[in-house]
Amino acid sequence: MRIDVLTLFPEMFTGVLGASILKRAADPSLHPDGQVPATYHLTNIRDYTHDKHDKVDKAPYGGGPGMVLQCQPVWDAVQAVEAQQPDIKPLRILLSPQGEPLTHQRVEQLAAQPRLLLLAGHYEGLDERVIEALSEDGGLTQISIGDYVLSGGEIAAMVLIDAVVRLLPGVLGDEDSALHESFSSDLQGGLDYPHYTRPAQWQGRGVPDVLLSGNHAQIEAWRRLQSQQRTSQRRPDLLK
Ligand code: ADE
Numbered sequence: 001m002r003i004d005v006l007t008l009f010p011e012m013f014t015g016v017l018g019a020s021i022l023k024r025a026a027d028p029s030l031h032p033d034g035q036v037p038a039t040y041h042l043t044n045i046r047d048y049t050h051d052k053h054d055k056v057d058k059a060p061y062g063g064g065p066g067m068v069l070q071c072q073p074v075w076d077a078v079q080a081v082e083a084q085q086p087d088i089k090p091l092r093i094l095l096s097p098q099g100e101p102l103t104h105q106r107v108e109q110l111a112a113q114p115r116l117l118l119l120a121g122h123y124e125g126l127d128e129r130v131i132e133a134l135s136e137d138g139g140l141t142q143i144s145i146g147d148y149v150l151s152g153g154e155i156a157a158m159v160l161i162d163a164v165v166r167l168l169p170g171v172l173g174d175e176d177s178a179l180h181e182s183f184s185s186d187l188q189g190g191l192d193y194p195h196y197t198r199p200a201q202w203q204g205r206g207v208p209d210v211l212l213s214g215n216h217a218q219i220e221a222w223r224r225l226q227s228q229q230r231t232s233q234r235r236p237d238l239l240k
Pocket of ligand 1: 095097143144145150152156
C-alpha cells in the first residue's frame, strides 16, 4: 500500500513512522521479496503555495477567529502527489472532526485499498471550495477519529495509518496477529479477554486456574466468556 500524507507539518510524522511496527512495515531489508507492505510519502502543502512569503492561510471571510487554509496550495499539492504515481488512483481522505467515525470495520476496508492519500488540515480548517472541488473530482472521504477537536489532522492521520498498516499482510507476525483482539470477528466484534504472563503469583495475586490447566478447549471457552462479559459491561453498544 502506498500512503501519501499532505500536511503543513511533515516533521510530526517522523517519530511515529520511524519506530516499531510502522517502521518495520516499510523496511525493505525485512521484506527481501521486494514487496514492502507499506510505503510512506510525506508532502508539505507549503511547497505548493504561490505566495511570495510562503503563506498558505488567510483570515476567514465573514470574520471570526483562526485562519483558513487556502484552496490553491491544497489543490495543487493533491494534483502533484497523484501525478507522482498516476497508475494508482488513491482513496482520498480528509481528517476532520466532521467526518464519519473511524471504526475497526472502516479500518479493514481502508486496509484493502492499494493507495491512501491523507489530507491533514490545520488552523480552522480548509476553504470549503477545495473540499467541494476534490469531492466532485475523484472523491474525498472525510474521517473523524472521535468526537473531540485536535489542533490539526496530523495526529488523526497517524492514528489511521497505525490502525490500517498493522492489518496489512506481512506486517504482524503470528506472535502478535490481529486475529484475536478487540473488535475482531473472532471475538464477534467485542472486547478482548484479559491476559496474564509469568510469574503465576504477583503481590498476592494469582492467575485464573483454567489458564494453567493446559486444557485448550476450556481456555478457549473461558476467554470467549470473558470477552462477552467485558463487552456487555463496558461497551454494550458493541453488542447491537
Ligand atoms: N482534526 C481535528 N480534530 C479531528 C478529529 N477528531 N478527527 C479527525 N481529524 C481531526
